[in-house]
Structures are given as C-alpha cells and as structure tokens.
Amino acid sequence: MAYETIIVEVEDHVATIRLNRPDALNALNSELLGEVCQALKEADGNDKVRCIIITGSQKAFAAGADIKEMSDKSYVDMFMSDFFGTEGGTIGRTRKPIIAAVAGYALGGGCELAMMCDFIIAADNAKFGQPEINLGVIPGLGGTQRLTRFVGKSKAMDMALTGRFMDAEEAERSGLVSRVVPAKQLMEEARAAAEKIAEKSMISTIACKEAVNISYETTLSQGLLFERRAFHALFNTEDQKEGMGAFMEKRSAQFRDR
C-alpha cells in the first residue's frame, strides 16, 4: 500500500516503518498515526514478517503529537473522536515484536509511541521527554502511565511536571531503553536485534511477548500462573521438540512455527 507519511520496507523477515514528516520533525498527526496502524496490521498479517522496527530520522523519532492539528480542537472534538484511543489500541494489539529505534527527539506522543513498542534501542543523540505541560495539557498517549512504570514515580513526575528532556544515557540508566548505541549504528543494531528475534519460533515469541505484557496488567501470582501455563502449553509444539532436540544434538534449531 502507498503511504504519504511513512516509508515501509520489508527486508528478509523484518518490516521497518520509518516515520516520514521531516518538515514537522515527524509530529504525529492523524494521517501518520493511521498509516502506522495500517502498516502494523499489514506486517502482523504478513507471514514473511517476524519482527517490526519503528524508527524516525536522525534528528527526530517524533517530536510529539501534531500541535498544529490539535490546537483548535475543543473538549467535545477530542472526546467524541476519542483522540488517539483507536491508534493506541491498534498498536497494543500487534502480536509480533516491535522494536523502537530512536534517534533525536522522542517527545510527547513520540516518547509514548516508543514506549508502546516492545523495547527501545536508543541512539546516543536521543532525547526523551513529556513536555505537554508546557502546552497547558498532559500526556495523552500513555505517558503518565507507561513512563511511570518504566522509570518510577519520582522521575516520571519530574519529567512530566517540569517538561525536561532525558538524554540517552539517563534513559538507559533509568530503564526506559534497553541499549544505547552510536547514532550511526542505530539501524544496524536494531536490524541485528530484529533478525535475532526472527530466528526464533514465532509461537514462543508471541507467547513470550504476551507473558511480559501481562506483568503490567495483573498481580504477581496471576502473572506467574499465566507464564507457567504458557510455558506448559509450548510443550505441545513441534518447535519445543526441535529446540530442545537441537540443543542435545549440538546443532542450531530450525523452527517451523508449529
């Protein structure tokens, strides 16, 4: 499908969705978010794709929701369109792993989009922030909830109340990002991680993603039970026999998603 605000490439088993509104630092307007959702649905439904990367440019992953699009809206406009409600739901329902490869600004909705991905690899020039407070609003795409879970209340409050930016080093130290790499190597690193994920059984990959995500939604004992049952269920797959058999035969596993 032809897109106006994103560029989608599928290479080997990896779909890369590049946000592409350079004149607006990839600000997330309705069109762009709608296209990201469509591309995610297509990648999720494409048997060839086994991992997805969302990225932006060297200067900006995304500098937030599009302020120009939102500025004249009323409460009723926002409420009746459930602004960002549908998009947030679609991204959250993507079953295949999504890596955010973040260089430059990841602010407001940009930081929130990165946090909706399964993990974040940051370039050393990345800057994260929830500066909505400077606009007379608050984060609206999950920032108050997800940032708090990632970095704890004190730092989330600091970020959201002052609107200050966090650099890549602080983001890694705080648990917001999984790794920091030199900006020039960002895509190479993200692609290598995606290809590593693509080698696994898609059944255990999806089960693993679901189990980690459940940890945000439930109690420890319920989460442990969910994990254990998913672990048990994987013993009904050919891929479990192949994975464990390959280990014992000292060869690499050839998973077939069965």
Ligand code: CAA
């Ligand atoms: N929405 C719309 N346009 C944006 C934008 C945004 N969030 N961020 C940047 N742009 C536009 C600028 O208006 C500018 O366009 P023009 O050339 O037409 O004026 C262009 O992108 C380049 O931006 P700057 O000239 O400002 O670039 P800079 O390098 O001087 O500054 C910046 C970069 C610090 C990121 C600055 O652009 C900035 O502060 N942007 C806004 C960040 C922000 O407040 N984000 C939160 C948005 S609200 C939100 O996201 C709500 C939510 O939770 C869902």
